[in-house]
Amino acid sequence: MNDRPDPLLQALGELERDHARDHPGAWDDVLIGRRSAAEVAASPAHNEAEEQAALASLFTGPIPAAEVDGLIERTLASWGPALPASPTPPVVVPLFRRRSTWTAVVVVLAVAAAILLWLPGLWVPGQPQPGDMLVAYTVVERSQGLQATRTDNVPPTVHRYQSSSTIHLVISPEHGVTEATELRVLARDHDGHETLFEPVATRSAEGTIRILGRLDTVLPLGPGRWRLSFVVSRPGASPRDAAAVTDALAAGTATMPPDPLELEVVAPAN
Amino acid sequence: MAASARADEPCLLNTRTVDGSAARIYPLGLDFTRTRIHEILDGDRAALTELVCEVLASIKVEVAVSLFRRARSQGRDPRQEVNDFSHEILISLLADRGRVLRLWDPERGHSLAGFVRMITRQRLSRILQGHRGNPWGDEPTDDAALEPLLEPDANDRILESREELRILLERLRARLSERGYLLFCRIYVDQRPIIEVAAEFGMTRQAVDAWNTRARNLARRLAAEINP
Numbered sequence: 001m002n003d004r005p006d007p008l009l010q011a012l013g014e015l016e017r018d019h020a021r022d023h024p025g026a027w028d029d030v031l032i033g034r035r036s037a038a039e040v041a042a043s044p045a046h047n048e049a050e051e052q053a054a055l056a057s058l059f060t061g062p063i064p065a066a067e068v069d070g071l072i073e074r075t076l077a078s079w080g081p082a083l084p085a086s087p088t089p090p091v092v093v094p095l096f097r098r099r100s101t102w103t104a105v106v107v108v109l110a111v112a113a114a115i116l117l118w119l120p121g122l123w124v125p126g127q128p129q130p131g132d133m134l135v136a137y138t139v140v141e142r143s144q145g146l147q148a149t150r151t152d153n154v155p156p157t158v159h160r161y162q163s164s165s166t167i168h169l170v171i172s173p174e175h176g177v178t179e180a181t182e183l184r185v186l187a188r189d190h191d192g193h194e195t196l197f198e199p200v201a202t203r204s205a206e207g208t209i210r211i212l213g214r215l216d217t218v219l220p221l222g223p224g225r226w227r228l229s230f231v232v233s234r235p236g237a238s239p240r241d242a243a244a245v246t247d248a249l250a251a252g253t254a255t256m257p258p259d260p261l262e263l264e265v266v267a268p269a270n
Numbered sequence: 271m272a273a274s275a276r277a278d279e280p281c282l283l284n285t286r287t288v289d290g291s292a293a294r295i296y297p298l299g300l301d302f303t304r305t306r307i308h309e310i311l312d313g314d315r316a317a318l319t320e321l322v323c324e325v326l327a328s329i330k331v332e333v334a335v336s337l338f339r340r341a342r343s344q345g346r347d348p349r350q351e352v353n354d355f356s357h358e359i360l361i362s363l364l365a366d367r368g369r370v371l372r373l374w375d376p377e378r379g380h381s382l383a384g385f386v387r388m389i390t391r392q393r394l395s396r397i398l399q400g401h402r403g404n405p406w407g408d409e410p411t412d413d414a415a416l417e418p419l420l421e422p423d424a425n426d427r428i429l430e431s432r433e434e435l436r437i438l439l440e441r442l443r444a445r446l447s448e449r450g451y452l453l454f455c456r457i458y459v460d461q462r463p464i465i466e467v468a469a470e471f472g473m474t475r476q477a478v479d480a481w482n483t484r485a486r487n488l489a490r491r492l493a494a495e496i497n498p
Binding site: 005006008009010011012013015016017019020023024025027028029031032051054055058059063068069071072074075076078079140170200202204206208210212213217218 | 315318319322323324326327328330331332334335338339349350351352354355357358360361364365367383384387388391397398400432435436438439442454455457458459461482485486489490493
């Protein structure tokens with residue numbers, strides 16, 4: 001049994017305390033609507049002036065109601081049966097009324113099923129339908145790779161990485177997407193050979209896909225110049241290989257940001 | 271769930287437009303009790319909006335501050351990611367009918383906002399360190415691995431650079447499970463006696479000591495990766 005407090009963990013605990021103490025909690029009040037941004041920006045703060053200015057530019061007023069409502073709806077959907085609007089006593093329905101209610105529900109469902117089955121072309125499994133089209137995505141490279149040297153011939157827009165470098169790519173939908181999606185990377189080397197693979201990525205509740213981590217872990221690319229295209233599809237609809245990407249895009253089962261990303265993977269310096 | 275009208279029930283003021291966006295403004299001085307939070311998560315849709323707004327505000331400011339402080343050393347602008355990360359963290363706090371949010375206990379000395387910020391820091395560290403899988407497991411993941419129990423060396427070097435400590439803290443947060451991080455906070459941030467923490471978490475004294483040793487070994491291993 002070890003009773004001695006560990007000095008390293010103590011130092012980390014102190015750092016955590018400092019972080020909590022310096023937290024600018026007044027900005028919480030701005031986002032909730034209890035105080036104005038101007039008032040908080042003008043009041044004394046524990047945090048540095050640069051940070052205070054950054055928060056003032058970011059938090060200008062209360063969180064929009066639509067943002068809160070959207071998050072609540074997603075939460076409730078994940079919880080299952082809908083919550084009541086407010087706590088109310090249960091209402092007991094006589095048995096004969098319950099039967100007639102359920103009968104009406106069954107009839108409505110049967111009619112709806114008949115419509116779906118008998119109207120041609122309304123629903124074909126595996127094919128995109130009106131209202132079901134994939135939205136457009138953009139790709140942003142947040143990492144900057146290695147610093148270029150004066151002798152490099154690589155254009156400044158092409159970032160260079162080693163296999164151990166951290167890469168950070170964000171693939172964002174044009175508007176929030178709650179449905180699940182899949183991501184594939186179409187990688188083309190300097191000889192024109194193309195490979196399709198699934199990267200290591202995370203997906204936010206709003207559909208933003210993030211590739212973040214060591215290059216050799218999240219994007220298995222060998223040394224050389226690469227042109228990367230990002231293929232977003234519905235679950236189970238991703239193209240099987242590089243040759244199938246064009247057909248998937250034409251069929252509307254996949255979408256791809258228009259501008260590919262160029263990068264170079266260099267061997268580590270000795 | 272039947273309930274009569276409560277004198278302390280929050281009421282929403284009229285919606286007003288702020289900078290072109292509709293917003294709801296809540297009365298000042300509202301406090302959530304642990305019981306009230308459980309009631310809201312059990313089935314009060316109207317009050318859920320207010321709770322979410324309060325929690326989301328704390329998450330957003332914590333995410334913004336954490337990202338700004340981290341980005342300062344990397345010369346990046348993190349504004350694009352604040353909403354993204356904040357929403358992801360909120361959804362995780364509310365998952366399983368608010369399982370994580372229900373862990374808040376004001377008796378442990380943290381306000382609701384303080385508890386939310388604490389969990390936000392850990393969740394954000396896991397995202398930024400690229401950890402996947404369920405971060406809310408009851409048992410530690412990496413630090414549950416069978417490692418030799420090392421006695422502290424008198425010559426152990428403590429990271430003296432504050433930036434190195436910050437990096438280590440972020441990596442430690444990411445590697446600890448939810449329960450492990452809460453243990454770390456109670457012992458080393460709140461500086462509560464181990465016997466008290468053991469009782470709070472329903473653990474034996476020996477179990478907390480064993481966790482403490484594993485956490486120490488993990489911290490040292492991570493420190494060696496930062497500055498070998």
